[in-house]
Amino acid sequence: MDNLAIPPAAMRRSSLSGQEGGPTCRPIAGGGRFSLRLPPASRQPAALALGLDLEANINRAAVSGGRAALRLGPDEWLLLLPEAEAPAAALAGALPGGLYALTEISHRQTAIVLEGGAAADRLNAGCPLDLDLAAFPVGMATRTLFFKAEIVLWRQSETCFHLEVWRSFAPYVWELLGVIGREYAS
Amino acid sequence: MTQAFRRAKGGRIDRSRTLSFSFDGKSYAGHPGDTLASALLANGVHLVGRSFKYHRPRGILTAGSEEPNALVGVGRDDAHYTPNLRAPQVELYDGLVSESQNRSPSLTRDYAAINDVFWRFIPSGFYYKTFMWPKKAWTKFFEPRIREMAGLGRSPKTPDAARYAQRFAHCDVLVVGAGPAGIAAALSAAKTGARVILCDEQAEPGGALLAEPDAMIDGVSAAQWLQGALAQLAAHKNVRVLPRTIAFGYFPHNLIGLAQSLTDHEGERDDAKPRGRLWQVRAGEVIIAAGAIERPLVFPDNDRPGIMLAEAARIYLERYGVLPGQRALIFTAHDGAYRTALALHRAGCEIAGIVDLRPKADGPWVEAARQAGLEVHAAATVTATRGRLRLTGATIAPIKGGSAIEVACDTLLMSGGFTPSVHLFSQSRGKLVFDATLDAFLPGAPAEACRVVGSAAGLASLQEALESGAEAGGGGTRHQAANAPVAQGGFIGVVPYHGDPGAVRAFLDYQNDVTAKDVMLALREGMQSVEHVKRFTTNGMASDQGKLSNMNALAIMSAVLHKPVPAIGTTTFRMPYTPVPFGYFAGYARGELFEPARRTAIDGWAAAQGAVFEDVGLWKRARYFPRGAEDMHKAVARECAAVRQGVGIFDASTLGKIEVVGPDAAEFLNRMYINAWTKLAPGKLRYGILLREDGFIIDDGVIGRISDTRFHVTTTTGGAARVLGMMEDYLQTEFPELNVWLTSTTEQYAVIAVQGPKARAVVAPLVEGADLSAEALPHMSMVECRVAGVPARLFRVSFTGELGFEINVPADYGQAVWEALMACGQPHGITPYGTETMHVLRAEKGYIIVGQETDGTVTPDDVGYGGMIGKAKPDFVGKRALARKAFAAQTNRKQLVGLLTDDPALLLDEGAQIVADPTQPKPMTMLGHITSSYWSETLGRSIALALLRDGRARTGERLHVPQHDGTARVTVVSPVFYDPEGARLNG
Amino acid sequence: MLLIPCPYCGPRPEIEFAYGGEAHVVRAADPRQVDDAGWTEFLYFRNNPRGDHAERWRHAFGCGRFFNVKRNTYTDQIEASYRIGETRP
Numbered sequence A: 001m002d003n004l005a006i007p008p009a010a011m012r013r014s015s016l017s018g019q020e021g022g023p024t025c026r027p028i029a030g031g032g033r034f035s036l037r038l039p040p041a042s043r044q045p046a047a048l049a050l051g052l053d054l055e056a057n058i059n060r061a062a063v064s065g066g067r068a069a070l071r072l073g074p075d076e077w078l079l080l081l082p083e084a085e086a087p088a089a090a091l092a093g094a095l096p097g098g099l100y101a102l103t104e105i106s107h108r109q110t111a112i113v114l115e116g117g118a119a120a121d122r123l124n125a126g127c128p129l130d131l132d133l134a135a136f137p138v139g140m141a142t143r144t145l146f147f148k149a150e151i152v153l154w155r156q157s158e159t160c161f162h163l164e165v166w167r168s169f170a171p172y173v174w175e176l177l178g179v180i181g182r183e184y185a186s
Numbered sequence B: 001m002t003q004a005f006r007r008a009k010g011g012r013i014d015r016s017r018t019l020s021f022s023f024d025g026k027s028y029a030g031h032p033g034d035t036l037a038s039a040l041l042a043n044g045v046h047l048v049g050r051s052f053k054y055h056r057p058r059g060i061l062t063a064g065s066e067e068p069n070a071l072v073g074v075g076r077d078d079a080h081y082t083p084n085l086r087a088p089q090v091e092l093y094d095g096l097v098s099e100s101q102n103r104s105p106s107l108t109r110d111y112a113a114i115n116d117v118f119w120r121f122i123p124s125g126f127y128y129k130t131f132m133w134p135k136k137a138w139t140k141f142f143e144p145r146i147r148e149m150a151g152l153g154r155s156p157k158t159p160d161a162a163r164y165a166q167r168f169a170h171c172d173v174l175v176v177g178a179g180p181a182g183i184a185a186a187l188s189a190a191k192t193g194a195r196v197i198l199c200d201e202q203a204e205p206g207g208a209l210l211a212e213p214d215a216m217i218d219g220v221s222a223a224q225w226l227q228g229a230l231a232q233l234a235a236h237k238n239v240r241v242l243p244r245t246i247a248f249g250y251f252p253h254n255l256i257g258l259a260q261s262l263t264d265h266e267g268e269r270d271d272a273k274p275r276g277r278l279w280q281v282r283a284g285e286v287i288i289a290a291g292a293i294e295r296p297l298v299f300p301d302n303d304r305p306g307i308m309l310a311e312a313a314r315i316y317l318e319r320y321g322v323l324p325g326q327r328a329l330i331f332t333a334h335d336g337a338y339r340t341a342l343a344l345h346r347a348g349c350e351i352a353g354i355v356d357l358r359p360k361a362d363g364p365w366v367e368a369a370r371q372a373g374l375e376v377h378a379a380a381t382v383t384a385t386r387g388r389l390r391l392t393g394a395t396i397a398p399i400k401g402g403s404a405i406e407v408a409c410d411t412l413l414m415s416g417g418f419t420p421s422v423h424l425f426s427q428s429r430g431k432l433v434f435d436a437t438l439d440a441f442l443p444g445a446p447a448e449a450c451r452v453v454g455s456a457a458g459l460a461s462l463q464e465a466l467e468s469g470a471e472a473g474g475g476g477t478r479h480q481a482a483n484a485p486v487a488q489g490g491f492i493g494v495v496p497y498h499g500d501p502g503a504v505r506a507f508l509d510y511q512n513d514v515t516a517k518d519v520m521l522a523l524r525e526g527m528q529s530v531e532h533v534k535r536f537t538t539n540g541m542a543s544d545q546g547k548l549s550n551m552n553a554l555a556i557m558s559a560v561l562h563k564p565v566p567a568i569g570t571t572t573f574r575m576p577y578t579p580v581p582f583g584y585f586a587g588y589a590r591g592e593l594f595e596p597a598r599r600t601a602i603d604g605w606a607a608a609q610g611a612v613f614e615d616v617g618l619w620k621r622a623r624y625f626p627r628g629a630e631d632m633h634k635a636v637a638r639e640c641a642a643v644r645q646g647v648g649i650f651d652a653s654t655l656g657k658i659e660v661v662g663p664d665a666a667e668f669l670n671r672m673y674i675n676a677w678t679k680l681a682p683g684k685l686r687y688g689i690l691l692r693e694d695g696f697i698i699d700d701g702v703i704g705r706i707s708d709t710r711f712h713v714t715t716t717t718g719g720a721a722r723v724l725g726m727m728e729d730y731l732q733t734e735f736p737e738l739n740v741w742l743t744s745t746t747e748q749y750a751v752i753a754v755q756g757p758k759a760r761a762v763v764a765p766l767v768e769g770a771d772l773s774a775e776a777l778p779h780m781s782m783v784e785c786r787v788a789g790v791p792a793r794l795f796r797v798s799f800t801g802e803l804g805f806e807i808n809v810p811a812d813y814g815q816a817v818w819e820a821l822m823a824c825g826q827p828h829g830i831t832p833y834g835t836e837t838m839h840v841l842r843a844e845k846g847y848i849i850v851g852q853e854t855d856g857t858v859t860p861d862d863v864g865y866g867g868m869i870g871k872a873k874p875d876f877v878g879k880r881a882l883a884r885k886a887f888a889a890q891t892n893r894k895q896l897v898g899l900l901t902d903d904p905a906l907l908l909d910e911g912a913q914i915v916a917d918p919t920q921p922k923p924m925t926m927l928g929h930i931t932s933s934y935w936s937e938t939l940g941r942s943i944a945l946a947l948l949r950d951g952r953a954r955t956g957e958r959l960h961v962p963q964h965d966g967t968a969r970v971t972v973v974s975p976v977f978y979d980p981e982g983a984r985l986n987g
Numbered sequence C: 001m002l003l004i005p006c007p008y009c010g011p012r013p014e015i016e017f018a019y020g021g022e023a024h025v026v027r028a029a030d031p032r033q034v035d036d037a038g039w040t041e042f043l044y045f046r047n048n049p050r051g052d053h054a055e056r057w058r059h060a061f062g063c064g065r066f067f068n069v070k071r072n073t074y075t076d077q078i079e080a081s082y083r084i085g086e087t088r089p
């Protein structure tokens, strides 16, 4: 049995499937996600195995190609990978002592991209953080809140934010972003 | 109607356009730039409300948010109606519909005005003393009457049509108030490059500068300077100016709540646009430039329509081109009122005289008044006023005594000086310091990063206001004011009166109808503390929070108690500074967006099948799937039968899941759960129980060992977050040496339970890579495989007592796998079932539900699970607590039992108490209570689970359960009603 | 709403945090060595001072870490925050 083969994409329905979105706010379907936990000693071997920088500061994203490692805590990374990529074997090889934890969470959450000059302002309707560029620079990524939903907020450029939202909270976040977006309609 | 009191020119209104509005059904005209108050005054309307307690006719007293009398209801219909708005803050628009409050049937004929005739019989404390006896009269008589009489505006009955926005914001400097000091502060701070927010409660920034025709700043007129300054601020990209924005609350660590009105001034406002915006601003520094509030003078009958504050009258004249009346008497202890008198005199209003409380009336202002030919009565006071719906005259008398003079006037403009607006500073927990020369509390040592500037800090002159603002801004800017002489003076307390003070009413707190006499009564009754006096008299407890009355009340207390004002202290100011509509706080959280509605991957399928849902925490769960006209009872009976006899399918996705990974994973679970985990082999499942440190059950769930170093832990639906938080707590703070990490996987997996004798027949054809036979995959074991082409963790587990599987698949595939199982199950009559059937089936088996059979005081042994405790383990959370002698000594703990009613059709009430003898005198000795009660279709009778004192030893005993409709007779049985040997699990 | 200095993330708004009660209440390494009175004390008794208080917070909607904060319960001012295991300042 090939346990790694990916089922047909048509079978995969996120909680935002069917939502089209527009130029300033749209859902991102699919993708692979892993929670990676590492004590300091495991960081370097894991970074080599994954080809991702794991020494970046806390609350920063390291990007390489279409892959990203968002450091959410002192020992916690959220890996955003292409759906086909399975990092388990590489890590197991690099860390034979098993001092790490890798857990797949591809379907636990889904992504929304928020773009445009008003993106930060729209987020500040429900996100309590200071999103000024000086306080929340490009490349910053952190777990935080959007109203009553936990999100991971990653600033990809001055005007583009990537949100990771737990599956069942995504429609709530999506609806709120829509309502707030209408405040900028005209 | 003509605007008889509108001047032909002057002010900041736009006379080229005329707006029509209504007040109490009558149409009036006004202009853009007007407030409802200025427009009413332009039309000669002073009577705008009835007072709270005595229903006395009241007029517009102020020109700002401190207005206590002119409270109006505004809105074209109920869905757009807002009560209790302060007329000086309501911007006029075409078609505005407004009404007065607290009167029936009309302002001029108000039935409850009878209260005013009997005022001597309803002094302060009247309610406390009168409505005490008999007890029943309170609910039957007094309360309904009081409710009818109490309150001011009427609450709208229909949902608010408006939308509200909210924003979090951050800045280096927040300036509250855009008067001269605030603008100077913002300009100065902007120069440093700081992020600045400048907010002001009025539509137009400028504060005192908006009514400043004479002064020059930096060589230009105040109006020109203001225009230039605002243009400069607008050009700074780091500066945000928020008009119509009230800083209503100062919270710890420099978080300020702002309420910004967005569309209230737009007339037929567009409901798609937010009406207002709540800002939560975190500021590096707060500069409070909130200004000062003019004090009324406390003299007999100082509340008739036509009596206003002197500065307010000047503002109506200078900003709105409105004269307050035809003949005004000035009553003052402050130079500012002279300025008003002179301006009104120039504008053509007759001045009936200036009554100055001060013993010697002199100085430049007094001189100017005399030069203008105005009559000044120094060391004099007003001892009476006349006029019912409008002032007609007043009596002037020398303070030292002597002959009184009667004067005719339709307006009386008073000034007791100015009280610095220290509310926000006080909310920030900054200390207030009494300044004896100013008779005012001033900001002292701050508790937060905040500074107070301008007249809010007690600074009287324009030059000082500009300087203090510029200095606080830190930008080194300077300004020079000219032609702005300082106005000085002031008075606090009751003005001297020679007659019987008990025979007159001098109002202190207009909004709550508190008189000077009431405060004296409170002191006679023994109240000593300012807080007690406040509550006894309700002085300062109205929505204006005593903005006009506090200082006068303190001065009265000071005089009666022979203590200086600072020894009496002042009450605490609380948020909100002015009332904020609830909608601002609710914001987006209404209807569907009130809170997240969490739905599983299979929810859409269930909804399409007509499932009835129930709330479980934030989750929506399918409760049952009615067919045709089935009610819940019939649907559940059918679903139960299908599972027991054939096969059912259930969405268990909401179960909490935690992936526990690392070399010490088993050891960590050993320390957390009561069970032993070391010897659980990979591929096996075990039911785990989690206690709190005090020994009581907090959660349970099946735990699967995926590999040596990886466990798949399930928790209750409601306990998912709590359990993960508790585990993180122990891991991070008590067991940091363990190499194990926790990840929530609740939403990673959709969980599909297929249960019933035919479960294997349904699941097996879809499975690749696993043998589902009883030998290869016995009860309480698991395998990783593919189901319907999707990678799955397949658990052989049952919460129904039947042969069962729980299939964990990545959630986005959940619906596809569910549909594949439905298709595969069709020939077997597969039946979707909901949470209600799940509850019945588990109760038939005596399986507990944490939170239903347990309530935070239940131990494993209480529910018969004592045997699961890993006896060899030295420690686990809750073990030491259970070993306490106090537990061992308890011989009659409540234990889980089953109950069967004599009448098999009778359903016991969940929560009902159990007694041995229903005829014993009350209060009865209660032996326990019903935790679960269902109709069991399988057994053809009702069943119940209960917690019963010493329950296991009572098996076979006959007890009683008093219910809402009679007492049920029950027999104590085992909690396992069905298949006690568990044979069906192993099919 | 407090601004709480997370030792890992810096100052963040209070709503991202969960309160964790009094700090430095240590669970005995071997609870069997603690007598009933001692265990009862550990379970149920906490200080409730007006003034300086060492308390636990978890940056629940942030880095997820527990840490300790020295806060004045009267003024709400926070004097220090420090990681679990670090000594009280």
Ligand SMILES: [Zn+2]
Residues within 6 Å of the ligand: C006, C007, C008, C009, C010, C059, C062, C063, C064, C065
């Ligand atoms: Zn943190």
